[in-house]
Amino acid sequence: MSVYFTQIACLQCGQSLPPDLNLLRCPACGSPWLDARYDYAAVAQQWPSVVASRDRSLWRYAELLPLAAPVETITMGEGYTSLTRLYAYETLYNHQPIFVKDERQGPTSSFKDRQAALAVMALHQAGIHECVLASTGNAGAAYAAYCARAGIKLWLFLTSLVPSEKMREAALYGAEVVKVSGTYDETKHVAAEFAQRKGIHLDGGAKAVPGKEAMKTLAFEIAEQLGLKLRQDGRWQAPDWYIQAVSGGIGPLGVWKGFSELHQMGLIDHMPKLGIIQAAGCAPMVQAFAAGKEQADPVIPRTLITVLATGDPGYSYPQLRQAVLSNGGVMRAIEDGATFEAMRRLASKTGFSVEPATAVAFAGLEAMLQDKTIQPGEVVVVNCSGHTFTAESHILGDQYVHDLQLSVNGKSPRTQDGLDAAIRILDEQVTTILLVDDNPADRRLVKRLLHRYKQYRVSEASNGAEALKIIREEPPDLVITDLTMPEMDGFTLLETLKQHPGTAHIPVVVASAKTLSETDARLLESYDASVWTKGGETGTRQLVEYVAGALGHFLPKESSPHKTVTAEVIAAAKPRVVIIEDNPLERRLARRLLESDGSFQVIEAVDGREGLKAIFEHRPDLVILDLMLPEMDGLTVLQALQGDEYLREIPVIVVSAKELTQAERDQLRSHTHSVMEKGAFDREEFLYVVHNILG
Ligand SMILES: Cc1ncc(COP(=O)(O)O)c(C=O)c1O
Ligand SMILES: [Zn+2]
Structure with missing residues (x-):
């Protein structure tokens, strides 16, 4: 641990806590939003002079990091990426200077390498051998690489929309990749449940100490590099703008913190303005900011830019809102089409090939230059956040991913049962x-x-x-x-x-x-x-x-x-039949019919929820299903079964007291083997149908 790392502050209740990297929640209020604090006065006496001669990695700022030095076996020299002038844009938009912080130079080609390096080293030092992470792609690849070096098993939960190349990349590093058919917010939820049930460490992302501490090195590097490029007096300099494409917000939160620390120590003379750019199809922060709201309403992402698909930014938003309000930054949204145009323009004019998520920031930059949000002469830095390599499909085959279907027919069940079932299958x-x-x-x-x-x-x-x-x-x-x-x-x-x-x-x-x-x-x-x-x-x-x-x-x-x-x-291995029926008389009748015949083993359930549970547990050979049930109706049970590639094979006989219309009958018939109406219920026919189905 760094000797200057003196305490952890709870961002929710302000409680001061000991500098323990393993701390997951504030013991006073239970909040996971924790923040590292340092002996800034002591560090201010040594910076910037001690830093200049050190290794070109983020570890040159060790005094203000929670770990005093990199773990030698894990580090890949992360950080200290180039800060490069974007001359073509300067000409195109008649503005200078514009700098690009080239985070493609990280070991897995995105700025998430910083976070992964620090978080994985912290896990290693705590003796943790297994970790769960939900990611929109790049953090996943970065953690997978660093976990591979540290010998830590990574369970990586990605939404099914993440390009298969990124999944393959993580799988290549040996991560257990779980593909979740659901939104990113649901994916985070299912990952958290999985971690909790299995007792595996869950990465805390922007809430935990390592993530923000790692990201603030971006600010330190920018200040140091701008100082070298723009000044002669050896001092560091903040830009006037820091622009980044934002999803969960860990980047700008860390960067804001980094500049704040430098400002507090007197190493820079002003704070930058933040340019928070989101994809228009997933812009909960931008919308809330425009509406003057203190909290962001979650959105369902409707963007092709899956990397930026955080629909619910939670407590990241109020913190970033505060940062923007305090210093005059902006939050703005960019349509996907404009992003792809910006991506092509950037590559062809400047030689920077970036991924769509990164292009969002450049499209934001263009818009801000065009409408003069950026004033003449202001120093601009854009985070060129990533460009991943792709693993060829023939290297790994198609067995590298576990497929977790949270939604049925494109609709998400969002019920605890759906989640339970999904985790069980996983x-x-x-x-x-x-x-x-x-x-x-x-x-x-x-x-x-x-x-x-x-x-x-x-x-x-x-x-x-x-x-x-x-x-x-x-x-x-x-x-x-x-x-x-x-x-x-x-x-x-x-x-x-x-x-x-x-x-x-x-x-x-x-x-x-x-x-x-x-x-x-x-x-x-x-x-x-x-x-x-x-x-x-x-x-x-x-x-x-x-x-x-x-x-x-x-x-x-x-x-x-x-x-x-x-x-x-x-x-004795009789076929199993699950009867789902809330009426005890009907239930007993069905059981007696099946048992009198001597060839079936019967399991009863009194409502839809219990019935679904019994089906998952017993994997029966046949289900007898009533339609009008408490807790969960028969149609919902049917739908849940249809959504599962194994359970959908189980034959179902629907027995209903309700007079069914022809249309309803037709609809049911597409899902079930037989529909029997209780009014016209015939025991002989019932047994005949059952035997017929079970052969
Ligand atoms: C390339 C790229 N750009 C931008 C972002 C958004 O970053 P943040 O988590 O800081 O919102 C991500 C997040 O995964 C990313 O991978
Ligand atoms: Zn607290």
């Missing part, structure tokens, strides 16, 4: 199972049945030796292995796994056609392996159910371990 998707079997047909059967139940990630090996190699590279959550295999058999594989501390904890399920001797059975038991006898489709289905249960994914607790699949057990 949990399945990130669970890895290794299948070890020399018989490809057996592997295929297990894989197919696994995928029918759950969306687990499945890798395969054809013998023990191959399996060991895979396990050492990327330990799976569970191994299913055959016993008799060439090269290395299942016993040796188990023994090797159990001997090594890194792999001893991995649960192993043995699935073998071999009849076990007493000794073999005891040996396997001593290894804590569950043993299943391979038994065709039904036996394998039981195995798969057990595996899902062992992994803790929402199967009834009674699935018992250490079970050999015998003929009787197989026979």
